[in-house]
Amino acid sequence: MTLTGRHTSYWIDSTLPSSYPALSQDVTVDVAVIGAGLAGVMTAKLLKQAGKTVALIEADRIGQGASGHTTAKVSALQQLIYADLIDQHGNEKARLYGESNQAAIARLAELVAAEGIDCNFERKANYTFATDSDGLQQIKDELEAAQSLGLPATFVEHVDLPLAVTGAIRLPDQAQFHPRKFMLAVAATLPGDGSHVFEQTRVDSVKDEGPGRVITQNGPTVIAQDVVVTTNLPILDIGLYFAKSYPQRSYLVGGYIEANRAPQDMYIGVGTGYRSLRTTPTDDGRLLLLVGGEGHKVGKDDATDERYQRLEDYMRGQFGVEPAYRWSSQDFKSFDQLPYIGKLTPAHQHTYVATGFSLWGMTKSVIAAMVLSDSILGRENPWADLYDATRPTPFVTTTSIQQNLDVGSHWVGDRFKGLFDSADGVAPGAGKLVTHKGSKVAAYRDDSGQLHTVSAVCPHLGCIVAWNQAEKSWDCPCHGSRFDTEGKILHGPTVKPLEQKTCD
Ligand SMILES: Cc1cc2nc3c(=O)[nH]c(=O)nc-3n(C[C@H](O)[C@H](O)[C@H](O)COP(=O)(O)OP(=O)(O)OC[C@H]3O[C@@H](n4cnc5c(N)ncnc54)[C@H](O)[C@@H]3O)c2cc1C
Ligand code: FES
Known part of the structure; x- marks a missing residue:
């Protein structure tokens, strides 16, 4: 198969690399925001504008996750949604949904104009x-x-x-806009007066101990009164957002x-x-x-x-x-078409999440920033109840039952994949699940014939990863963690890479 286009996001290709420092010593701020996609960048911006000190902490580089690979249409018309929303949630909630998405476009436009952002x-x-x-x-x-x-x-x-x-x-x-130009321009306004941006700093866990402690894999900790997790899907398993x-x-x-x-x-x-x-x-x-x-x-x-x-x-x-x-x-x-924006669980008074944007996250990132900053600042917000992340979960819709059964069938069934296969059968440029000394191994052979092997067991919750030929990556069918052929994390919720394995 011959594909013509260069294999890179235009948004990333047409912007300069960012180079914020990694976290190298403990830092104390009012709010720690974990994940610098559009949701994280906007939340940090609104909080800093309101006088809070913030630390925006990114595992990789700013705006290189979903927000750097989007189509970046900023719209309240989201293919087909309103007829379904009225059926599922009634007129008033559907109205608030439309209103909040329209308000998000206005808020973005206002910020672009006020700060003269070239995007x-x-x-x-x-x-x-x-x-x-x-x-x-x-x-x-x-x-x-x-x-x-x-x-x-x-x-x-x-x-x-x-x-x-x-x-x-x-x-x-x-x-519509250029999302990475926007995110880089906004991030550049954050550092100073007690606020920080850290890149190449993967967060491992969060302790909600009032103040919260954000534990990073670099070693140092960020101490913050409030912690916002905007890692696309929360890296924290509490709250069961993966389910x-x-x-x-x-x-x-x-x-x-x-x-x-x-x-x-x-x-x-x-x-x-x-x-x-x-x-x-x-x-x-x-x-x-x-x-x-x-x-x-x-x-x-x-x-x-x-x-x-x-x-x-x-x-x-x-x-x-x-x-x-x-x-x-x-x-x-x-599962119910509405994003989850708010407290991680009813017991977590100072840890917040924003997720479930359902491929329309340009407006929803801005909504998340407005709702979460208001909540942290103790202000009323007209959409906070609609998007409440702790609302009763629709575990019994057809989609949720189907999806959770699907996860169960992968967890069990994928263990039998590649049971009788060895790494010898992996063709150049291809990846395959093989079994070596009883272990499930993800094996990739590069074009020069060299074999790259890692454990096929996803470190998130133990499902077996699957090969993605177009991206040459190992993707977990359960909750979407992705890894390169050396096992390095490409997408969460996992915070751990695939284990190294050999087939000797
Ligand atoms: C192909 C495609 C097209 C789309 N088109 C549109 C569109 O036209 N309009 C629209 O509204 N929406 C669209 N969307 C959806 C939209 O792009 C997403 O909803 C939005 O970008 C999600 O933003 P985010 O901030 O939640 O996630 P991300 O942008 O993925 O940001 C999360 C960040 O968290 C970081 N992170 C992860 N784990 C850790 C950790 N442990 N420690 C620190 N940092 C961490 C990641 O590196 C990443 O930078 C599209 C999505 C796709 C995939
Ligand atoms: S088991 Fe959850 S992402 Fe792999």
């Missing part, structure tokens, strides 16, 4: 479109739901795309398009095989078209390179554009 922030309309009659019915139901909640959505018959559509919902005055959500991977390709042929706004289709579309201006004056889609549960597909191939084929076929970039990432879908 290609642009107001755009966002569309959800259908290409067949079933999709059209879904669009009409969604439109009716969105309008009933007071959102200024309208129906349109045509969109600015080279596709035959049967109809679309249009929500005006939404936004209240499931990890979904999704893919993007990008290619340069001539301005006169480029779509003007943001778009997403409905149904299986849907595509998500937007453009972004680049620093050399060109326009990059982004096409996303091909989502699936983490660890459930090893032929992931075919997903990139289908997106590249679509970009060429529909737009005549040659792919220049390709990348993928993941986010955690909550």
